[in-house]
Every structure is written in C-alpha cells, then in structure tokens.
Amino acid sequence: MTDSTNTNPAIENYLLEERSFEPSDQFKQNAIIKDAAIYETADKDYLKFWEQQANQLHWFKPFDKVLEWNLPFAKWFLGGTLNASYNCLDRHVNNGLKDKIAYYFEGEPGDKRSMTYGELLDEVEKFATVLVSLGVKKGDTVAIYMPMILELPVAMLACARLGAAHSVVFGGFSASALSDRINDAESKVVVTADGGFRRGVVVPLKDNVDEAIKSSPVVESVVVVKRVGDKHPVTMLENRDYFYHDLMSQVTERIGAVEVDSENLLFLLYTSGTTAKPKGIMHTTGGYLTQVAFTHKAVFDLHADSDIYWCAADIGWVTGHSYIVYGPLANGATGVIYEGTPDFPDKDRWWSIIEEYKVTILYAAPTAIRTFMKWGIEYLKKHDLSSLRLLGSVGEPINPEAWMWYRENVGLNKCPVVDTWWQTETGSIMISPLPGITKTKPGSATFPLPAIGAEVVDDTGKKVTLGGGYLTLTRPWPSMLRGIYKDPERYQQTYWSRFDQRYFAGDGAKVDEEGYLWLLGRVDDVMNVSGHRVSTTEVESALVDHSAVAEAAVVGANDATTGQAIIAFVTLKSTESASPEKGEELRAHVAEKIGPIAKPKVIIFTEDLPKTRSGKIMRRLLRDVAEGRNLGDTTTLADPKVVEEIKQKAALNTSED
Numbered sequence: 001m002t003d004s005t006n007t008n009p010a011i012e013n014y015l016l017e018e019r020s021f022e023p024s025d026q027f028k029q030n031a032i033i034k035d036a037a038i039y040e041t042a043d044k045d046y047l048k049f050w051e052q053q054a055n056q057l058h059w060f061k062p063f064d065k066v067l068e069w070n071l072p073f074a075k076w077f078l079g080g081t082l083n084a085s086y087n088c089l090d091r092h093v094n095n096g097l098k099d100k101i102a103y104y105f106e107g108e109p110g111d112k113r114s115m116t117y118g119e120l121l122d123e124v125e126k127f128a129t130v131l132v133s134l135g136v137k138k139g140d141t142v143a144i145y146m147p148m149i150l151e152l153p154v155a156m157l158a159c160a161r162l163g164a165a166h167s168v169v170f171g172g173f174s175a176s177a178l179s180d181r182i183n184d185a186e187s188k189v190v191v192t193a194d195g196g197f198r199r200g201v202v203v204p205l206k207d208n209v210d211e212a213i214k215s216s217p218v219v220e221s222v223v224v225v226k227r228v229g230d231k232h233p234v235t236m237l238e239n240r241d242y243f244y245h246d247l248m249s250q251v252t253e254r255i256g257a258v259e260v261d262s263e264n265l266l267f268l269l270y271t272s273g274t275t276a277k278p279k280g281i282m283h284t285t286g287g288y289l290t291q292v293a294f295t296h297k298a299v300f301d302l303h304a305d306s307d308i309y310w311c312a313a314d315i316g317w318v319t320g321h322s323y324i325v326y327g328p329l330a331n332g333a334t335g336v337i338y339e340g341t342p343d344f345p346d347k348d349r350w351w352s353i354i355e356e357y358k359v360t361i362l363y364a365a366p367t368a369i370r371t372f373m374k375w376g377i378e379y380l381k382k383h384d385l386s387s388l389r390l391l392g393s394v395g396e397p398i399n400p401e402a403w404m405w406y407r408e409n410v411g412l413n414k415c416p417v418v419d420t421w422w423q424t425e426t427g428s429i430m431i432s433p434l435p436g437i438t439k440t441k442p443g444s445a446t447f448p449l450p451a452i453g454a455e456v457v458d459d460t461g462k463k464v465t466l467g468g469g470y471l472t473l474t475r476p477w478p479s480m481l482r483g484i485y486k487d488p489e490r491y492q493q494t495y496w497s498r499f500d501q502r503y504f505a506g507d508g509a510k511v512d513e514e515g516y517l518w519l520l521g522r523v524d525d526v527m528n529v530s531g532h533r534v535s536t537t538e539v540e541s542a543l544v545d546h547s548a549v550a551e552a553a554v555v556g557a558n559d560a561t562t563g564q565a566i567i568a569f570v571t572l573k574s575t576e577s578a579s580p581e582k583g584e585e586l587r588a589h590v591a592e593k594i595g596p597i598a599k600p601k602v603i604i605f606t607e608d609l610p611k612t613r614s615g616k617i618m619r620r621l622l623r624d625v626a627e628g629r630n631l632g633d634t635t636t637l638a639d640p641k642v643v644e645e646i647k648q649k650a651a652l653n654t655s656e657d
C-alpha cells in the first residue's frame, strides 16, 4: 500500500470548500424522508431497521432470522424465500400498475419505445420460457452481452425469474474479455444482439461473441436480438445461434416466478481488482433487493407515482444493475433508458431527452458533467430543464467546481445534489446525503446512510475523526457482496485482511470538522477512468502480451475531464524500435484484449523502468513523471529526457519498497 493517498493539489482544494446548501423548505416538506431521527433509530438497532426494509418486499415465505454473520461471510434474511422478478413485476401488476410505464426507451438513432409493467412482465415470462427451452435452470449462470436496449433488463429479469444468475458483460468489453468472463462463470447460454449503436456506428456484438466462443467451448447456445438488422448482418450457426424474435414467437407457455432462497445467487458482475484477473462479485437475492429498493427510494426521494427517473449509466456496470433495473423496478418507478452517447447527433442529446420525457431525477457520473462543462452551457440553454428536481452523482470523486456547475446549470439552483459513494462490491449506495435532511457541501458525499457504518482509519486501523486515511465499513449490510466467485480466499484477503473486523474499500477519504466524508479516490492499483474501474495490472498484462513488449508499467494520472487517464510506460524488446505506429499498435492491442475503455491515453517508451531493490515497479514515481509532463492525446515517442527524468527521480527516491 505504498502507492497511497492522492496528493493532487486539486483534490486538496476540495477540503477548503466552505459553501454549503440546506434543502429548501419546499423540498423538505414533500420529502419521503424528512425526519433525521432515522439515523438514530437505525443506529440503535440496525438489524431491526433492515428487517423493516426487507418487509417492504414480497416474500413467498417470511424469513426467520435477519443476519448470520461469520466475518467475513454474511447471510441475510435466512429461511425466507422470494423472487426478484416477482418483486419487480408481478407484484406491481397485481397491485393495479399493469398499465404504468416501466421504461421509456430512446435509441441512439432516434427510435422510441415504451414498455408498461404489464408488457415487461409478459416479455420476461416468455423469455424465461425460452431460457428453459435452452436448458437453463436454477443455479446456472447466463452471460448477457448487449447494448442498452429493453431486451437487456428483460434477459436479466428472465434469469432471476428462474433462479438462474446473470453475468452481464459490458458491451464495450472485447471478445477476449468476454471469453474470460464466460469461462469463469461457466455460462452455457449467451444473450446478445447483432449490434448496438454508438455515435452512429455499429458495435458488432454478435461478431465479438463468435470470436469469444472460439476460446469458450462451454457455450452451447446464443440468443441474438435483432437491433441493427441490415446495417450489420451476422452469421448464425445452426443449432447454436437463434434469433430472439424467432424463439419468442414460438412461446406458448409462460413461466411463473420460481421461489428461491434469500441467499440464492442473483448475479455475478466482474470488476477489476489489483491483479490481472477480474473478480466475479457475487450478489444474492433478498439482501440485495432490500437495500437497492430502500436506497433508491430514500436517496433519490422517489415519488413513484409522479417521478420520471433517468440513470444515465450503462446496465453493464453495477450502477445500471442497481439503479436502472432492480431498485427502480422494485419501487414501481418509471425510468428512461437511452442507448447512445451524449454527443449524438449533437451535444445537447441529454438535455433534449430530459425535456422530452420531463425527467425529474437525473443520476450521472462526474466525467459526464465535466465534459458538459467543457462543451458549454449553450447546449443546455436550448432546452427546458425545469422538470428536474433532484440530481445525483456517482462513480468517482466530484470536484466542487463540477458539483456547483451541475447544481447551477442543470439543476437551475433548485435541485439538491446527492453525491453517492458505493462500489460493485457494496451493491447499493452507502454514503450519500438524504436530500430532504442533509446540508450538502460541494464535493462531499457527506455521511453514511442510516444503518451503515463507515469510518476513516489510519494506517494502523485507528479511527480518524479529523483528517485523512482509509475508508472502511464497520458493519455488514444486506447488499454486501457474498464473495468472489470460486475464490473465497481472495475475498477474505482483498477486503477483510487489511484492517481487523473492517471491510477495506480501497479508497482514501478525509473527515472534516463537521464529520463530513470527502472521498479522495483509490489507494490501490485500481484506476478510475471516466467512472470506470480499470486495473493497472490488467492493462500491464495486456501490454506484455504483445510480442514487441519486454516490460510495461501502467499508472493513472490525474486528468481534468476523465478523473484519471491511463499512462503506460513501455520497454520494448531489443529487436524492436519505438515509433508512433508502434504506440498505436499497442493501444489497439489493449483494446482488443480488454476493451476501448482500457486503452492507454499515452504510451511512453523508456529503456528502463524504475524499480525498488526488491524489483517492484515504482509506480508513484512514474505517476509523478506522468503528471509532471504535459501529456497530449497522442503516443509519446521514446524520449531520452523521460528516461533521464525517471532515473534522476529514482536516484532521489529509493525508499518505495
């Protein structure tokens, strides 16, 4: 943990922030949660608090014990049986919400569609039948690799309906990354689309699946949703590949929701850790659904009968799982799903969507906000954003400047801003304001939510009441990961060994005089690029996989727009020579191994990499070098000055062992 807390002066400036914002009287009056006593009540008996929240769900059989905690292994709501898809669909349809819109869909090319709760249930029941016909049963894991179209939540809920787990792989990942995830989860069925639209170009998802299957012999069937049609024809292999629409048109029978144990695996979601191998994070049914439903209602002040809620994340990441699919549907909300990028066909696409659907709640990442700041407010000015009443932020630290811009220009100075801290592993929001109660400060995620124990500790594990340290969680919570798929050892080691009795989040944080928490970014070898987690070691191993590379070291350097940018220091084999073309080739190679999000922004060729006496690459030094340079958007050539600089710095700094 030597490469530790961020010393970026821009981040230090957050802590001098003195502005604060109380919720308006009007917001307070109508808020779902307006009594601050909730914190105290939940604190006194957190198990009772979660029991009450769990009882908001539909259980086939009530649970008889709230928690069994054998640190670090938790079981929540023991003895209870339920079904996530029943809770998200049947329950609402049975309660008279059949004709309520569950999702408005806006495709990137401009096509529109909507689906009521009744229609969504119908589609999910049918697709569950299709999955059964392909041999899927309770306990299986289905891989889903799709664009942001309505069939994606349909596929997820159909798995949940059967008690099978889904493993959604973000559509921006490469064939090779997809294959690794299919193999680890042993998914016999893959649900995909012929392609998806991104900035007007087709992303060839089915082609990627074909490529992935070459190294994933476990796959028996592929279901293909037609999204792009003639724009990108696909090859279909007989007795393996089936069009979604063909299979659905043959369905006569409907599958009811299968009763599953509270601890039945709901999904796997792979995320980057500090090693080259992504971790399959396990989430189970009862606890996960309890906490996503509660936090979605409490943090976004969801008034399900009047709000139009838009989470602009991709369902391929945890934000989409929890706050596009499970949380909103469990609460009977109406949501918007948008397929494409914010700048297609023009840079006002988001604002036109907000105006068109009269979106009231927007949940987005700081990188998007900083990009909009760069583009300028003229794009916002073209549209009526007055329907908005609450704004959320997630995925990375939000600098006060971006927070203020969001509040003033998107929220027109009337919307509370909730900065929400959480992780794939936590499943739900853990640290965030409650918008009807909390006085917010630009750049601070404020306090742990009711019933959540979060503390900052120093290197020795002692609680810090003022100043900086490591963020830890002190109590189990219902939507906590249940482990890393097939690797309990790594689960214990990664999260529960650094500090006694505490979950180590991997983030640095500071506490101010009023107890507010300020998240400072990762303290391990995980980078956060545009709110996406990318592991330095994963990118390094993709680089050394290239035949020209002898050695590589990757660091995340601070970047004004994307939070961090990936900078790679590469030593080529002696037979190779550095050139801009070689840099491009290496970047393309990383995109092929992992996906475009992992492409280094800059590749710096060096003759040597600075190492400690024990052979560890001195990343902090490399980061200093990267941040001290004016790094353009291109590959940097072999530069004797860089090597010299690294050498000089290494000479001054040999203690990083």
Ligand code: PRX
Pocket: 271, 317, 318, 319, 393, 394, 395, 396, 397, 398, 419, 420, 421, 422, 423, 424, 425, 445, 505, 506, 507, 519, 520, 521, 522, 528, 531, 532, 533
């Ligand atoms: O470093 C923290 C950062 O994102 C990491 C979790 O990434 P992931 O599992 O991909 O989930 C992202 C969406 C929940 C955290 O360890 N992070 C997330 N939210 C915030 C944040 N950093 C600062 N402030 C936040 N609000």
